[in-house]
Amino acid sequence: MPTLPAGAATGESPRTALRPLVAGTTIGQIVEWFDWSVYAIFAPYFAEKFFPASSPLASLLATYLVFAVSFVVRPLGGVLFGYAADRFGRRPAFAASILLMSASMAVIAVTPSYATIGWVAPALLTTARLLQGLSAGGEMPSSSAFLTEAVPAARRGFYSSFIFLGVGAGTLLATLFGTALSVLLSPAQLTDWGWRLAFVLGAVLCLYGLRLRKQLPETEAFREVAKRADGPKQGLRALLRRHPGAVVRVVCFNVGGTIAYYTFAVHMPTYLKTAVGMSATAAFVVTSITLIVYSAQMPLWGHLTDRFGRRPIMAAGAFGMAVAVVPVSLALDGGPVLAVLLLCVAITFLAMTSATVSAVMAEQFPTSVRALGIGLPYALATAAFGGTAPYLATWLEGQGLRAAYFGWVALLCAITGVAFLTMREMAGRELSRD
Numbered sequence: 335m336p337t338l339p340a341g342a343a344t345g346e347s348p349r350t351a352l353r354p355l356v357a358g359t360t361i362g363q364i365v366e367w368f369d370w371s372v373y374a375i376f377a378p379y380f381a382e383k384f385f386p387a388s389s390p391l392a393s394l395l396a397t398y399l400v401f402a403v404s405f406v407v408r409p410l411g412g413v414l415f416g417y418a419a420d421r422f423g424r425r426p427a428f429a430a431s432i433l434l435m436s437a438s439m440a441v442i443a444v445t446p447s448y449a450t451i452g453w454v455a456p457a458l459l460t461t462a463r464l465l466q467g468l469s470a471g472g473e474m475p476s477s478s479a480f481l482t483e484a485v486p487a488a489r490r491g492f493y494s495s496f497i498f499l500g501v502g503a504g505t506l507l508a509t510l511f512g513t514a515l516s517v518l519l520s521p522a523q524l525t526d527w528g529w530r531l532a533f534v535l536g537a538v539l540c541l542y543g544l545r546l547r548k549q550l551p552e553t554e555a556f557r558e559v560a561k562r563a564d565g566p567k568q569g570l571r572a573l574l575r576r577h578p579g580a581v582v583r584v585v586c587f588n589v590g591g592t593i594a595y596y597t598f599a600v601h602m603p604t605y606l607k608t609a610v611g612m613s614a615t616a617a618f619v620v621t622s623i624t625l626i627v628y629s630a631q632m633p634l635w636g637h638l639t640d641r642f643g644r645r646p647i648m649a650a651g652a653f654g655m656a657v658a659v660v661p662v663s664l665a666l667d668g669g670p671v672l673a674v675l676l677l678c679v680a681i682t683f684l685a686m687t688s689a690t691v692s693a694v695m696a697e698q699f700p701t702s703v704r705a706l707g708i709g710l711p712y713a714l715a716t717a718a719f720g721g722t723a724p725y726l727a728t729w730l731e732g733q734g735l736r737a738a739y740f741g742w743v744a745l746l747c748a749i750t751g752v753a754f755l756t757m758r759e760m761a762g763r764e765l766s767r768d
Contacts, residue, residue, distance in 0.1 A: 363500025365543035405721025411471020412709030419705035436540030443533035475709030494693035495636025502629035513618035588715035590750030635689035651686025652751030
């Protein structure tokens with residue numbers, strides 16, 4: 335029997351009762367990913383403020399190194415918040431992760447430059463970014479476990495697609511904000527103080543997201559497991575002992591998608607500006623259009639995986655990305671219009687793989703370890719392959735090895751394609767509750 339929110343039995347239609355749950359989860363993802371993406375998008379503008387060096391490239395590489403280091407703590411965030419979500423409920427984990435993100439954004443917004451306080455400036459920036467890593471590590475498992483448990487099995491793909499719609503929309507919002515600032519402010523103003531506005535906005539948006547999430551009910555699946563005196567064991571040891579294969583599968587599900595997303599969405603404005611030679615405004619506009627196309631496709635692919643199965647659609651998307659990534663990436667210097675067309679092709683393949691990856695991850699684990707089972711391997715894949723993407727792409731570009739980076743992206747997408755092709759089909763089936 336489908337799991338529905340508590341209000342569904344009081345006269346509301348199931349679809350109406352689900353709307354606040356989907357809206358709250360999606361808006362929370364938008365806020366979280368706006369905050370997470372702002373750092374990479376605005377890095378070229380504040381890099382020399384925190385890491386003065388002999389060249390702009392050296393400052394940017396140092397800033398991207400902090401970006402990569404912040405991913406190191408994401409697995410820890412996945413474990414801590416995933417365990418909390420499995421032990422105490424999905425809602426408390428929601429609230430804690432978004433509150434931590436708000437605090438870290440506020441710290442970055444007000445931290446003085448290196449010229450003012452010396453080494454304390456990069457130390458505060460790094461500390462704040464590490465806190466963001468903890469927060470981001472806990473966001474995805476809590477959201478995925480919450481929403482997939484609350485919706486009917488027959489529509490799980492469709493509703494879970496709103497999680498990555500929120501991911502794309504959050505990055506889009508950050509990119510649009512960058513576009514607006516690049517138009518309204520001069521390059522000097524944007525570099526001097528304009529970039530701080532993005533972090534101020536992120537901190538405020540988090541508080542709004544927290545308000546929404548405090549109103550969400552706990553899922554029936556969690557309440558059922560939590561009230562059992564002889565319930566199944568929880569925690570990291572239980573996860574690794576009982577579900578090692580599922581942990582490896584979730585890592586493989588995400589290695590291609592995470593590096594492709596950070597390449598074509600988060601890092602793309604910088605890449606188009608520094609490597610291709612576009613103006614800042616053109617780079618932001620091209621990336622914004624790409625993200626609109628990406629986000630708009632999520633419900634469509636989610637619906638199609640409910641109807642035709644997860645495996646064929648997600649595998650086709652991953653293999654399509656593996657084939658397209660190198661030729662698309664090396665042809666982006668043909669002008670903004672061609673760049674938009676090529677990136678929309680690549681981002682469509684990515685949408686096919688990411689629309690229902692939250693559902694696929696949740697389908698691998700029972701309720702007692704679901705959030706932790708999603709959080710740890712997802713964060714490991716993101717830390718290893720997403721967090722290093724901007725740094726690796728920038729460094730290889732500086733060495734004249736642009737094609738080598740995109741070949742690496744293609745290889746990881748092919749690995750993800752094999753993982754999707756060989757997974758068990760779970761479309762329409764109930765989630766395990768132990």
